[in-house]
Amino acid sequence: MKPFKKYLLLFLLLLSTFSVYNFMIYTSKPDYGNIHLSEKAICGENLWLKNNCNSCHQLYGLGGYLGPDLTNVYAHRNEDYLKAMLNSGVKAMPKFNFNPTEKEALVQFFKEVNQTGFYPNIESELETDGWVSIKRKE
Structure with missing residues (x-):
């Protein structure tokens, strides 16, 4: 077999593998495990996304770096503080002009995110290249 045909065959094999893999990834339904948000929290999540809060804030360490990570803000602040912070800004x-229903939805979103876990994981380390690894007990 000529070298050109070998490379063409290899290229077509890689291309077809890539295509099948992408088809599987983009057509499969995600599995979020046991995380189920209430309707109110989903409204809060939609407000979070609509107002582009993740451009400044993080959830589970993912998002912007201008504001603090809000994964466990509900555990550290009371609801009245959170509602005041949402409208007055810090x-x-x-400053946002959320109505009382929207503030309730955002607080519920923070509450349910807080219940899903904590960040940063005290059993993990952030490495210099950005990867997170589990601390090994010696």
């Missing part, structure tokens, strides 16, 4: 955070 430091560089802009």
